[in-house]
Amino acid sequence: MTWSTGIAESTLKTRVALVTGAAGGIGRGIAAHLAALGATVVLADRDRRGVDEAAAESGSTAVALDVTDSAACAAVVESIVAEHGQLDLLVHAAGILAAPPPDRPDDPIVPLLEQDDTGWARMLEVNLTGGFNVLRAAGRAMVAAGGGGAMVVLTSGGAVRPLPGRGAYCVAKAGLAMLVKSLADELAPAGVRVNAVAPGIIETPMTAPMLANPERAPLLALPPLGRFGRPEDVADVVAFLLGQGSAYVTGKTLYVDGGVFSG
Numbered sequence: 001m002t003w004s005t006g007i008a009e010s011t012l013k014t015r016v017a018l019v020t021g022a023a024g025g026i027g028r029g030i031a032a033h034l035a036a037l038g039a040t041v042v043l044a045d046r047d048r049r050g051v052d053e054a055a056a057e058s059g060s061t062a063v064a065l066d067v068t069d070s071a072a073c074a075a076v077v078e079s080i081v082a083e084h085g086q087l088d089l090l091v092h093a094a095g096i097l098a099a100p101p102p103d104r105p106d107d108p109i110v111p112l113l114e115q116d117d118t119g120w121a122r123m124l125e126v127n128l129t130g131g132f133n134v135l136r137a138a139g140r141a142m143v144a145a146g147g148g149g150a151m152v153v154l155t156s157g158g159a160v161r162p163l164p165g166r167g168a169y170c171v172a173k174a175g176l177a178m179l180v181k182s183l184a185d186e187l188a189p190a191g192v193r194v195n196a197v198a199p200g201i202i203e204t205p206m207t208a209p210m211l212a213n214p215e216r217a218p219l220l221a222l223p224p225l226g227r228f229g230r231p232e233d234v235a236d237v238v239a240f241l242l243g244q245g246s247a248y249v250t251g252k253t254l255y256v257d258g259g260v261f262s263g
């Protein structure tokens with residue numbers, strides 16, 4: 001019997017990875033971790049300046065990409081295959097927490113009855129359709145290449161349990177979680193694994209305003225492990241799900257939340 005070491009480093013070295021949302025806290029952390037493990041990483045984000053900066057930090061390449069543009073998603077994947085010969089790994093971290101009405105553009109808390117049509121459509125367009133655009137493009141390339149692959153999607157505990165004032169986010173993430181399971185089922189025969197990571201509260205630009213706001217304290221109980229998460233907590237788990245150590249795992253969600261769901 002041959003035992004896999006299960007160590008991400010030994011299995012990611014020759015791999016080519018695309019990370020979306022890579023200018024943000026979690027995506028940036030994941031991209032840096034994968035690059036440190038030896039993967040060739042392409043960082044994508046709609047924030048051109050941020051993604052250039054993030055790529056420079058990890059010695060990788062950057063591309064500007066709005067995930068709501070399906071043709072652009074396909075073009076980015078095609079350009080990666082043209083340049084590197086393959087796309088083995090995808091991490092989809094692009095997302096938005098809220099799309100509030102115009103009279104309170106910075107409010108991250110939008111109860112469903114206060115959500116306007118434009119904001120609702122935007123939440124689904126970015127968080128759900130954006131995921132579909134990216135995963136479909138990557139999946140087509142992986143299946144066509146015939147060498148298998150692995151994808152990890154950042155969902156949320158909100159995909160299975162309502163978060164107060166974040167209904168549209170939760171609905172979109174629940175759709176994304178089902179996209180992961182459906183695609184895992186469809187792509188398993190091609191050796192392409194699709195899993196989700198559902199973070200708890202992770203310290204990033206997305207959560208900084210609420211972590212800095214004492215009025216939000218009731219929503220922010222510390223998890224059983226006694227601290228909020230950091231991007232590196234998520235990056236390690238993502239690397240595991242991309243690597244050979246998880247070769248028999250697909251269609252699953254791993255909760256990286258300091259014990260909230262079991263506590």
Ligand SMILES: NC(=O)c1ccc[n+]([C@@H]2O[C@H](COP(=O)([O-])OP(=O)(O)OC[C@H]3O[C@@H](n4cnc5c(N)ncnc54)[C@H](O)[C@@H]3O)[C@@H](O)[C@H]2O)c1
Pocket residue numbers: 020021022023024025026027044045046047050065066067068092093094095096097126130154155156157198199200201202203204205206207
């Ligand atoms: N931080 C947390 O506590 C937490 C918890 C659960 C889930 N998540 C999920 O993890 C992922 C990363 O979160 P984060 O905390 O790093 O957030 P972040 O705001 O720091 O980063 C998100 C990134 O996505 C990019 N983005 C947004 N819309 C885009 C679009 N249309 N096209 C391309 N890029 C786009 C942003 O520019 C940003 O760089 C998100 O999907 C988020 O929903 C985060």
